[in-house]
Amino acid sequence: MSKSQERSTSSATSTPNNNTSDDLHNVSDTFYTSQRKGSHVFRVRLDASGFTLQRESPSGVTIKEQTVKICDIVGARCMRLKKSPRSLTRCACVNPGTPAAAAAAASHRKTGTPSRCSTASKEDYGACDGGDGSAYLYLFAYVLKKKSLRSTLHRERTVLTLRFRSFDTFEDNMREADRWYRALRWQLHHTLEPTFVERLDEARRRRILVMLNPKSGSGNAREVFNMHVAPVLNEAEVPYDLYVTKHSNYAIEFMGNRRLDDWCTILSVGGDGLFHEIINGLLRRPDWSQVLDSIALAIIPCGSGNGLARSIAHGYNEPYFSNPVLGAALTAISGRSSPLDVVRVQLESRVMFSFLSIGWGLISDVDIESECIRMFGYQRFTIWTLYRLANLRTYNGKISYLLADEATEPHAGHAAQSEQLLKMPSSRSCNMHIDKLSNATSYRRSTEYLPSEFEDVISLETSINQSFRSRCDSWLSGGSRRSCYYSISESVYHSLADESEFTQPSTATVTGLETSQLSFGPSSSLPALDEPLPAADGWLVEEGEFVMMHAVYQSHLGIDCHFAPKAQLNDGKIYLVLIRGGISRPHLLSFLYNMSTGTHLPEKNNDYVKVLQVRAFRLEPHDNHGIITVDGEQIEFGPLQAEILPGISRVMIPK
Numbered sequence: 001m002s003k004s005q006e007r008s009t010s011s012a013t014s015t016p017n018n019n020t021s022d023d024l025h026n027v028s029d030t031f032y033t034s035q036r037k038g039s040h041v042f043r044v045r046l047d048a049s050g051f052t053l054q055r056e057s058p059s060g061v062t063i064k065e066q067t068v069k070i071c072d073i074v075g076a077r078c079m080r081l082k083k084s085p086r087s088l089t090r091c092a093c094v095n096p097g098t099p100a101a102a103a104a105a106a107s108h109r110k111t112g113t114p115s116r117c118s119t120a121s122k123e124d125y126g127a128c129d130g131g132d133g134s135a136y137l138y139l140f141a142y143v144l145k146k147k148s149l150r151s152t153l154h155r156e157r158t159v160l161t162l163r164f165r166s167f168d169t170f171e172d173n174m175r176e177a178d179r180w181y182r183a184l185r186w187q188l189h190h191t192l193e194p195t196f197v198e199r200l201d202e203a204r205r206r207r208i209l210v211m212l213n214p215k216s217g218s219g220n221a222r223e224v225f226n227m228h229v230a231p232v233l234n235e236a237e238v239p240y241d242l243y244v245t246k247h248s249n250y251a252i253e254f255m256g257n258r259r260l261d262d263w264c265t266i267l268s269v270g271g272d273g274l275f276h277e278i279i280n281g282l283l284r285r286p287d288w289s290q291v292l293d294s295i296a297l298a299i300i301p302c303g304s305g306n307g308l309a310r311s312i313a314h315g316y317n318e319p320y321f322s323n324p325v326l327g328a329a330l331t332a333i334s335g336r337s338s339p340l341d342v343v344r345v346q347l348e349s350r351v352m353f354s355f356l357s358i359g360w361g362l363i364s365d366v367d368i369e370s371e372c373i374r375m376f377g378y379q380r381f382t383i384w385t386l387y388r389l390a391n392l393r394t395y396n397g398k399i400s401y402l403l404a405d406e407a408t409e410p411h412a413g414h415a416a417q418s419e420q421l422l423k424m425p426s427s428r429s430c431n432m433h434i435d436k437l438s439n440a441t442s443y444r445r446s447t448e449y450l451p452s453e454f455e456d457v458i459s460l461e462t463s464i465n466q467s468f469r470s471r472c473d474s475w476l477s478g479g480s481r482r483s484c485y486y487s488i489s490e491s492v493y494h495s496l497a498d499e500s501e502f503t504q505p506s507t508a509t510v511t512g513l514e515t516s517q518l519s520f521g522p523s524s525s526l527p528a529l530d531e532p533l534p535a536a537d538g539w540l541v542e543e544g545e546f547v548m549m550h551a552v553y554q555s556h557l558g559i560d561c562h563f564a565p566k567a568q569l570n571d572g573k574i575y576l577v578l579i580r581g582g583i584s585r586p587h588l589l590s591f592l593y594n595m596s597t598g599t600h601l602p603e604k605n606n607d608y609v610k611v612l613q614v615r616a617f618r619l620e621p622h623d624n625h626g627i628i629t630v631d632g633e634q635i636e637f638g639p640l641q642a643e644i645l646p647g648i649s650r651v652m653i654p655k
């Protein structure tokens with residue numbers, strides 16, 4: 001690139017001295033690009049709305065304007081070496097011009113893998129980039145797009161690259177890039193809720209506790225996290241501590257006993273069962289109230305049901321099916337949360353808490369009995385439903401309920417008083433980094449934004465396969481002089497060598513959880529389970545033969561089961577759906593079939609199907625057999641009563 005094509009410094013905004021806060025954080029500059037027909041000019045501006053790129057023709061006419069919205073941007077990096085096909089060729093790290101160098105460069109181009117320079121030491125960089133003192137700012141965004149008019153929205157990774165080369169030395173150029181970087185961090189910071197900024201210090205502010213169940217769903221949660229979640233956390237510079245569960249109830253013990261004040265988000269990587277354990281662990285703490293106030297929960301759907309993840313995405317119009325994990329990862333770092341209703345469930349022997357559903361009869365039978373065909377993934381539910389339709393069972397029992405106030409207002413307050421913080425020793429961390437990933441990355445240059453000849457100065461790239469970025473931090477460490485400053489290598493793995501108190505399942509504790517009456521979380525406002533429910537208090541009753549009862553408080557029970565379309569995360573209502581014995585098979589089949597679209601519920605209750613919006617209910621089965629589930633997990637069979645605790649916890653929601 002000739003001097004005349006370099007970025008003009010005179011067009012840059014003035015240096016920060018004596019500027020107002022807005023001037024400091026709204027930066028703008030002019031970038032020039034090289035091409036045969038002449039240079040093009042880009043006016044680039046960063047403000048509260050995001051990055052705006054205004055492309056001008058050589059004659060000064062604005063040809064196109066694009067904005068990368070602030071809500072779609074996750075983070076940025078300043079780096080020295082631009083990772084481009086050209087630099088790959090130049091940086092073959094063997095003698096340039098030799099057949100080996102040419103072969104290496106060709107191979108890098110073909111596979112899209114980062115060149116060896118990506119992990120080279122900083123000394124190598126000087127040699128590889130030919131002494132170029134440019135600094136680069138990479139901006140990572142996930143932009144909502146449509147492939148075609150008919151297709152649905154999906155998020156596409158977009159990397160905007162700005163090259164700073166006005167100054168003679170790399171240090172000066174890097175200082176300029178850093179100014180943009182800091183302005184962006186400031187703008188991003190101001191999109192966060194107070195909970196995520198009012199922490200003790202910067203390091204703890206957005207730290208995430210990741211709890212991962214390696215056995216959930218088809219057993220690939222670990223790979224999903226490494227390949228698709230860790231890269232996004234790295235790009236956003238959100239540090240995390242990863243714990244891998246070692247046995248059933250591990251998360252309950254962990255959440256119930258550990259000090260949690262290092263984290264402001266708990267990210268559950270697994271299915272609804274793991275999330276259930278996390279909620280129950282938190283609510284068995286004496287300080288449950290403070291903890292639920294200061295920690296938001298998030299979920300990466302890796303289970304077979306994934307009702308909560310689907311409900312959150314649905315509630316906020318976040319695309320789900322195109323890439324559920326990406327959407328959930330972005331949600332986990334969005335800096336926005338919503339109160340979440342939790343239901344207190346009183347069993348004969350213990351109390352538990354639920355965030356999704358309580359079931360008795362057909363759907364619970366399918367949920368549990370289909371475990372034996374788990375290898376079919378989500379399809380197991382369809383297969384077993386058809387089987388159970390052919391062999392329909394009914395159950396005898398009594399269901400009492402208190403109707404919810406139609407005009408119930410969501411509220412986020414906690415009813416009960418909290419006690420002293422439980423002080424537990426900190427977990428030992430083994431400081432292991434995430435497994436190295438080997439796969440190639442396929443980059444697509446977004447022609448929609450910029451022609452490829454502009455790549456010298458400014459470029460936007462999109463990628464479907466994001467695997468290489470998971471080592472973004474170590475790449476930085478290897479390649480950037482500023483690596484200490486930018487690396488977020490403080491993220492740690494705790495699972496493999498962690499010989500903590502949770503290494504072996506504690507039979508005593510687990511058994512204790514199952515059987516003993518534990519008093520935790522908010523207390524009940526209902527009569528005891530063995531006491532009568534007075535009609536004078538508003539209790540109504542349904543009694544007889546039932547095909548099923550399902551009480552649901554999220555819109556979706558699974559990715560494909562839109563069970564309670566009206567339900568919201570925080571509406572203070574339980575949607576109690578009753579199907580009576582005697583319903584015809586075609587009627588039942590139509591009900592089950594339409595659950596995927598949310599059109600299964602009758603507009604008006606009829607003799608066989610009833611939908612009741614309640615705030616509490618009691619189930620008293622008259623048989624001594626059957627399956628009862630809470631959040632999709634089987635619990636002991638017997639009477640139970642449940643009441644809604646509106647907005648008692650918080651979940652992360654999309655921006």
Ligand SMILES: Nc1ncnc2c1ncn2[C@@H]1O[C@H](COP(=O)(O)OP(=O)(O)OP(=O)(O)O)[C@@H](O)[C@H]1O
Pocket residue numbers: 213214215216217218245246247248249250269270271272273274275277302303304305306307632633
């Ligand atoms: N390391 C582990 N080994 C065996 N079981 C585990 C382990 N960790 C957690 N579990 C148990 O696995 C159960 C199911 O986990 P999870 O909900 O993550 O997956 P899933 O059942 O496939 O998903 P869904 O609940 O959405 O159907 C949890 O209730 C938990 O008790």
